[in-house]
Amino acid sequence: MVKLIGAALIIFAGTMIGWLQAARYAARPNQIRQLIHALQRLETEIGYGFTPLPEAIARCAAHVPEPAASLLRDVNGRLGGAGEPSFRESWEAAVAAIWPNTAMRQPEQAALVRLGHNLGISDREDQLKHLKLAAQQLAFEEEAARQDSARYAKMWRSLGVLTAALIVILIL
Template sequence: MVELIGATLVLFAGTMIGWQQAARYAARPKQIRQLIHALQRLETEIGYGFTPLPEAIARCAAHVPEPAASILRAVNGRLAGGGELTFRESWEAAMTEAWPNTAMRQTEQAALVRLGHNLGISDREDQMKHLKLAVQQLQFEEDAARLDSARYVKMWRSLGVLTAALIVILIL
């Protein structure tokens, strides 16, 4: 009886690990799309609304879903926190702080860090150009993430179940 309960728990745990890894692959394209939407909103706020950068970031954070909203809120919080940090430092610190809560990879983070190096130090048109470039880079990453998702989601689900089944067989 104890062996049956143990085997069931091992099978359940292995299956959940596989499903969790598959969920990360499935969430990555969606999160990149949300980030693209946030950057496009930021571009609109800066370019057509003539909104100052901290206020534009706060407005965008209020209208985009998580995890993009948490990244923008972290940037805004650091900017409003006292002014000892530059925009670039605030942006990088927020990326480092909020990134582990996403399913995105280092390539997306690198594109956003590069964007943070250029925002706030130039005129409105130049900032819009940098935002468009970041959106293009993220769209490329989104396409790659969709291919990875299609390829690896089923594999991780099956791998979790099959690995757990192998462990159960070896234990029994």
């Protein structure tokens, strides 16, 4: 009886590990899409609303879903903090702070960090160009993430169950 309960727990744990890994693959394209949407909103605020960058970030943070909202709120909070950090420093620190809580990978992080290097230091037109470029880079990464999700999500679900079943067979 104890072996049967142990086997069931091992299979359950292996299955959950596989499903969690598959969920990360499925969440990545959605999170990239949300970042693209946030950048487009920011572009609209800056380009058509003539809104200053800190105010535009605050407005966008209120209208986009997580994790993009967390990134924008964190940037805005750091800009108003003590020591008067530059926009670049605030952006990089915010990206580094929220990144472990996302399903995104290094290429998306690199695109956002590059964007942070260019925002806030040039005129409105140049900022709009950099926002569009970052959105295009993220769109390319989104397509790659969708392909990875289609390729690997089902594999991880199956691998979790099959690995747990192998462990149970070896133990019994």
